[in-house]
Amino acid sequence: MYTQHFRLTELPFSIAPNPRYLYLSAQHREALAHLLYGIGVGGGFVVLTGEVGTGKTTLCRALLDQLPEDVDIALIFNPRLNSRELLAGICDELHIPYPGPRASLKQLIDALNAYLLDAHARGRRVIVLIDEAQNLRFDVLEQVRLLTNLETNQTKLLQIILVGQPELNQVLDRPNLRQLSQRITARYHLNPLTLAETRDYIRHRLKVAGGSEQEFTDAAMRAIHRRAHGIPRLINLMSDRALLGAYTLGKPRVTGPIARRASRELMPSGQSRNGWRVPGLLALLALTYAGAVWTKALPNPKQGLAWLHSLQGQIAPEPPAAKAKVAAANRTAETAAATPPVKSPPPTEAPKPLPVEPPKPAVPVEPPKQMVPEATPKPAEII
Incomplete structure (x- = not known):
């Protein structure tokens, strides 16, 4: 591998969540402070x-x-659990005994409540951290909220930390979950890294792995940041591939062209971050729309074209080379909408066949009568 080539002690860009490689940017330090503050306050939810x-x-x-x-x-x-499975998982993590796999929801809650009261009497606090919480079902979230009702007269006995993708905020903002939202004591959203933070992030990981922090040129780091959109996991993948490419070419540093080639191998230029091939998809939508207009499936062509243009901006920003293809597809759709369909002439009727009289039955012909041979005259007698 390239570790010996660059004199590294280990792979610096593994995607495993190793705390030794944690890069605390300004926003990461702020996020960690929010989490610690929420835990220090005690009770409620931290998101x-x-x-x-x-x-x-x-x-x-x-x-x-x-x-x-x-x-x-x-x-x-x-998090893809029902309420009973979630409570059983919490009891397993905290080593709380319960009747077994057939334990009811009430038995699990009673066992958890007894444990929480005992922990509070011993001066200990209990926290439940749920990752990928955007996948929790509504009934499970409601059960999680009810767990925070376990309390004494002075303090809550349980604190919940919910970690998830941005969709989690949309879930928590639902009107039927407003009781849960009102119990959130700390909330923070992590944004992608800036260009300066991407430089520091790459150098930090190289330093932890025993590198000189000079393995990447500035042009290479700019290319990786632009292509990875500042997302650390993508930065790791592209940086690892770029180091491998430089090792294969025998180069002492990763240059801009090497980094761009590595990023193209991981994310082809025709793909957006969600994997769709944007130009091809938009062209397919335009042709589908043109066919709908031609068959009169859409009553308002102008409204349909406006929808198509708005959809183009929602899918992904297009590169300049793809805009020409989409514009051509849109012009095709507009032409199809403006041109009325050509009516084919009505089919001419085939000439009716003349009536043919049925053949008359044949008159029976009498068979010829048998000719009776005439008597042969006798020869005259000679006297």
């Missing part, structure tokens, strides 16, 4: 959101290293 790959899980693992000694925590990384 951390961010796009895929922005470092939420890594930040949570760093949080675990900074928890006080008097805190017990249950980690739930699989």
